[in-house]
Amino acid sequence: MTLKATAIDVEINSAKLLHNVSLELTPGKLLGVLGPNGAGKSTLLKVLSGDLAPSGGTVTLDDIPLHNWQSIDLAKRRAVMPQASQLAFPFSARDVVSMGRWPYEKLCSPFINRLAVEKAMILADVKHLADRLYPVLSGGEKQRVQLARALTQSIGLTDDTETKCLLLDEPTAGLDIAHQHAVLAAARKQCKERNTAGLAILHDLNQAAQYCDSIAIISNGTLISNGPTLEVMKPELLSDIFSCTISRSLNVASETPVFLSSI
Template sequence: MRAIIRKLRPAHGTPRTVSAGTVTLRARGVSVSRGGRPILDDVDVEVVAGQILALVGPNGAGKSTLLAALSGELETGSGTVELDGRPLTHWSPVDMARRRAVLPQNHTVGFPFTVREVVTMGRAPWARTVREDGDAEAIAAAMSATDVTHLAERPFPSLSGGERARAALARVLAQDTETLLLDEPTAALDLGHQEQVLGLAADRARAGTAVVVVLHDLGLAAAYADRVAVLDLGRLAETGTPREVLTTEILTRVYRHPVEVIDHPATGAQLVLPVRR
């Protein structure tokens, strides 16, 4: 398959090329504890350019904790996380912000910034670099893609939960990094916007971006992920393609509830359904 190439222009002005299949983030033996209780236990995972990696699992499985460890926002108790082949400790905060963008679960802003101002914050890592010239175009494209252009002058705190989620995603897209880390980006969204957000993630992956997304909806993981990491009680239970790991046996065991995985009779798409009484 022809490799997807994505050219980026970092601060020093020399184009950097990331090809599909390149590992942009890697966790090796990562463990995290809180209050003496293990949250992650010896997790290995690779984030690959040109692919969407979905992190799934029951509540408390460690999905968001793993994402925070990968982003550098949470210190690991043991193990290492590498960004572009070097430990996170090698990079300054600005260097990391030019290489990976993070969408957290909670979208809060302490001051009544407008939506446009919030999205503009995503361009901060590129201030005083050659890429600053593309700020206006990147901001406009991100707002259009997330359907928040009409909200541009609205104060961020006045938005609904779904509108905030889309504006926060626009900020991350405007940042324009080679790796995207998205923590439950569809949680507050209606059906149409859920599909829109995962479609945007898929578009970025096809363009060569490495995408990690925490999802509760296993149907979305089956439809959009290239690889799925199933977490259970802080450990990596399974990893592979959706067809390999989103199976009746594995999901029933991990979620401790009967799950049925079938193919759609018309499209053949993989459907994941809880068994209901």
């Protein structure tokens, strides 16, 4: 069992942000969420994480409504990386990553917790930033530190059999090209190696096609399509959703699709 949204509606101040959206995360798989600005992608992530209660429908984790979970138990099962995280206190990057181990502080030995932090920092390529103060890091460096925090939280316990969920809201925003790939590769590796159910809101079609096992497309608060990546990412549909001409070809060397867009 894992994280599931059924017939989700979100209405705030008479504005309908989501309408009848149903979605389920799959253990071991990374789901990419695509859609134009204002489509409702971040709203969906907030609902799935438990940060926003839906106006209608249900969100369940292991068939238990999300609002019935205690915060400490929910923190053991899902980790969230928001678009931006404000932190003014002079914590080091390692301190921020270590915050992801809070749910396991009394369940794991200090050695296991430190090991999880080190592994996550290596995955997110922030080991060299460990002793730097978080507030003085660049925007891209902060993004990677926050990814490491989410990764170390979703690592969980040694020999843990419960599926973890990793929710990433635009994790590549503000990153250079190399680190965009590194972040998505780290997220996918976490899903594959630890049977984590992942979701990432993305804007780059080529990166979505390269790293995501499945794709959900949202437009005007409605789920337009959801399924295996290449079945969903059809040029005709993408062109309609993003209001531009999108074509698809094949990169022979990597055997991955390449998307080109034009007005």
